Amino acid sequence: MPELILTKDLDVPDYHRLAGYRSRGGYGALKKALDEMTPATVGAEVKKASLRGRGGAGFPAGTKWGFIPAQTEKPKYLCVNADEGEPGTFKDKVIMERAPHMLIEGIILSCWAVGIHHAYIYIRGEFVKARKILQAAVDECYAEGILGPKVMGKEFCLDVTVHAGAGAYICGEETGLIESLEGKPGKPRIKPPFPALVGLFGCSTVVNNVETLAFVPHIIERGADWFLKIGSERNPGTRLFGVSGCVVKPGVFELPMGTTLREIIYTHAGGLPEGRTLKGVIPGGVSAPILTPDEIDTKADFDSLAAKKSMAGSGGLIVIDDSVCMVRLLARIARFFAHESCGQCTPCREGTDWAFKVVSRIERGEGQPGDVDKLASIATSFAGITICVLADAAAGPILSFVQKYREEFDLHVTEKRCPLENKAPSRPGP
């Protein structure tokens, strides 16, 4: 069995509480850092570990911290991205509900390394249960002197505030998140300036994903060299893969980065139900371009999936079987992006809606000759020219579906109907 890092102790009774977490050595890494290390050596260790951001972009956390100026007149902030809204993603919730103190320990270590005295955990509004558990854990830390004016009795003050979103996918984008935290609509900002220089409340800000921060205590406790031995080249460590859709055993699986999609789907998620065959897999949340069955021997890490013109994204695999109409599925995905476009950039606001309308009419059997090419050309026209990457994320599925399942789209137009007899998803209900 591969080594588990984040999920090893999830079944320990009361692990979500301070006593349970401490019973397995919790807050030991923080104690070690405060007693034996300096903020700079903590930062250096995380940088050496090449811990890549588990939120989607895979940017190395240590490098990101390095962009924060050491001396600033204004305060510095950490924003924890707990907005987990990428369709097909449900792994940060596991950490927040079952190991909230691991996240908090990671937050404290990160803040100490960067010289931050206030961290905001931006959690999506729908996660009420996770928010309550997280708030209870934060409260325990204040009561025990792990947070507050003297962290573990040292001359370091740190506040952590749990802040709930209110329903908007775009707030998972780091500058949309910052705008939202400031009490505004979550419309992403033009970069540069990057949050490291001008972020929350106009101050230097680090934005890190929940899972990324949860790795920090382990790296500090066991060292970067240990971490670097796990996973694949330039993609060290494990990752929480969420597998959903047409598989026998959907769930969250912690596996080394670089595990192949095939192994994740067939060995860990139980494969497809009997009688069904694989038609495609979306490897990193719905924004990731789809891969066909002959591409599933690809390693599920940032670089290998990028080489396949897809992305590792949020680590959420959506498995699709042969009963699913790809045109209908794409219409559903297109509807999502049209709904979630924040509306500030015209190409995205108008383009995502237009693409949704065209794919919908193809799906209904009302497509005109040339519509399939038109759909691809709309996607090409709005990608890469907007403030944030939502438009690019919307274009990826359109272009990859049309390219890889072209025949199915064409048949909808020429035959004015779905070529699959069973148009409905294979198994209503679980």
Place this chain on the structure above:
Amino acid sequence: MSGESNEIRFSQKAKDRLAWYLTRYPTRQAALLPALRLAQEEFGHLTHPVMDYVAGQLELPPVTVYEAATFYTMYHKKPVGEHCVYVCTNVTCFLKGADQLLEYLSGKLGIRPGQATADGKITLFSVECLGNCDKAPTVQIDDDYHDCVTTESADRLLEKLR
């Protein structure tokens, strides 16, 4: 409008909560999202007088409050039923029959998504990904998630709301 807004007041509990939120941020505006959530808990939905009241509490122009309140899907700008039923219809739930489930609930309750039952008990919503994809299809009722919902288990869930 002014006559109505005179009657809008946070309970002491909500006032205390808001005062605490204000200690957590360097600007008053940053407490807007939490304040709107409080207002929704207190008054059910966000009318213009309610949003004006929140604006007054945070010393913000009302338009700043309207702008935020209308951007986010979890703020109700129209009256909602005593209970809110949110059916996730995004990709994984879609693959697991969420459209059929939504249609079933819609038929059973006699309302379209976005509407409330005549007795004011239940409002039905179709929503985007709830982040619970390994337990699709997911239905959120008020604050609680319900996993792997079938038409049968949906019946039982609705029964509890009656």
